[in-house]
Amino acid sequence: MPRRPPAPAPTPPRRSRWLASAQPRTLIALLLLGAAHLSGGPRQAAAQGTVLLQGLADAELWATDSGSILLTRNHGRPGALGRLHLWGAAELGSRVVVYAAGTGEAGPARGEEGAEWYTDMAGVRVMQSSALVLDVGKMSHPVGAFASRRLSMRNPLIGVPDGYPVRYPLGVQLSGARGRVDYRAAVVSLPVTHDAYSPEPTETARPALGGGFTPTTGVRVGASATWGPYLRRDLPAALLAGRSWRAYTQQVGAVDVQVSRGYLELRGELGASRYEVPGNSSGRTIITKGLTYFADARYTLTPRFFVAGRLERNDYPYIQPASDTTWMANATNMYNGELGAGFRLDARTLLKASVRADRWYVPAAMRDVLPNGTAFALQVSRTFDVFDAALWGSR
Numbered sequence: 001m002p003r004r005p006p007a008p009a010p011t012p013p014r015r016s017r018w019l020a021s022a023q024p025r026t027l028i029a030l031l032l033l034g035a036a037h038l039s040g041g042p043r044q045a046a047a048q049g050t051v052l053l054q055g056l057a058d059a060e061l062w063a064t065d066s067g068s069i070l071l072t073r074n075h076g077r078p079g080a081l082g083r084l085h086l087w088g089a090a091e092l093g094s095r096v097v098v099y100a101a102g103t104g105e106a107g108p109a110r111g112e113e114g115a116e117w118y119t120d121m122a123g124v125r126v127m128q129s130s131a132l133v134l135d136v137g138k139m140s141h142p143v144g145a146f147a148s149r150r151l152s153m154r155n156p157l158i159g160v161p162d163g164y165p166v167r168y169p170l171g172v173q174l175s176g177a178r179g180r181v182d183y184r185a186a187v188v189s190l191p192v193t194h195d196a197y198s199p200e201p202t203e204t205a206r207p208a209l210g211g212g213f214t215p216t217t218g219v220r221v222g223a224s225a226t227w228g229p230y231l232r233r234d235l236p237a238a239l240l241a242g243r244s245w246r247a248y249t250q251q252v253g254a255v256d257v258q259v260s261r262g263y264l265e266l267r268g269e270l271g272a273s274r275y276e277v278p279g280n281s282s283g284r285t286i287i288t289k290g291l292t293y294f295a296d297a298r299y300t301l302t303p304r305f306f307v308a309g310r311l312e313r314n315d316y317p318y319i320q321p322a323s324d325t326t327w328m329a330n331a332t333n334m335y336n337g338e339l340g341a342g343f344r345l346d347a348r349t350l351l352k353a354s355v356r357a358d359r360w361y362v363p364a365a366m367r368d369v370l371p372n373g374t375a376f377a378l379q380v381s382r383t384f385d386v387f388d389a390a391l392w393g394s395r
Helices: 023-039 042-048
Strands: 051-064 079-091 096-106 116-129 132-138 170-178 181-188 206-216 219-229 249-261 264-277 286-300 305-315 317-321 327-331 333-346 349-361 373-385
Touching (some): 181 219, 264 327, 286 317
Antiparallel strands (some): 096 116, 116 132, 206 219, 264 286
């Protein structure tokens, strides 16, 4: 959740990519092969219900300013983006499920050249009951509540909160729900950080906890937290003031609220963090704190048409080495808002449009590198089921 840095060319949210090897592609290929083997064909798989293989395709058009560090796409020129989400699962007995999910992106509006594949999740789930579920593998981070809404069919808008990046660490998680209470407790390999806001972290075990309470239908209040090292192992000793990289820790806590009443759905989240940053010439540890929050709303006007809005504030520190011996740890206060509308063309196809703007409250000397910006986007999304008979020409 750290602050976007005063530097050019932002990078997209990191999804713990395994691009240096064939593992992601091999994993997905094995899942597809296993699904076909277990099912004996698409219609049999659908009937048995033992194999799931589904996806979501997004096509987007963007028109943005050229200077905004948050909103600019394709250097300010109109550009397109294509995205494919694919997820699958296979039952191994009555209590064990193997699952995987990945995302592919291409197009000039991505922010990076070429096309890329991300392995988001891959693991094994053991379900003793609804109150006792064990996950082992690559998973969404237990801290925060936006990860489950990042897909376009669940996100009421096109953009995502800047202060809540989606991370996919390796981990072991125990979760469940009983009555009005749900919980999750995990040991994961990554902190809650954002690319380029702080040094890319070295993977190490760290705890993460979360839970929620549903007092009545349509209302849920949740909280989550994590703590532990957040720096990189190979930082020069001069930047660590003679201490281990593990000695400098991050603590993050978040609360989230969801309220649904009739045609109105409200969601919000607030996160606070505390970072220990290596001291500069004094050698004394610097304590840097941050705060971020957002609230969004969706109102359904007709069964097919809805309007939505989101407002976010992000006042998190930018923590990076300023030289071979000193650190920069500055907070940058930014607000951004988005207004949009969506129309459901059919049960599987959703069309959305939105306009977004950011406002940076920074010293005058930084306004040239952190200008305000706007963005307009169109998005069409369609879900599909690989085992749908219609895709295979069956009736």
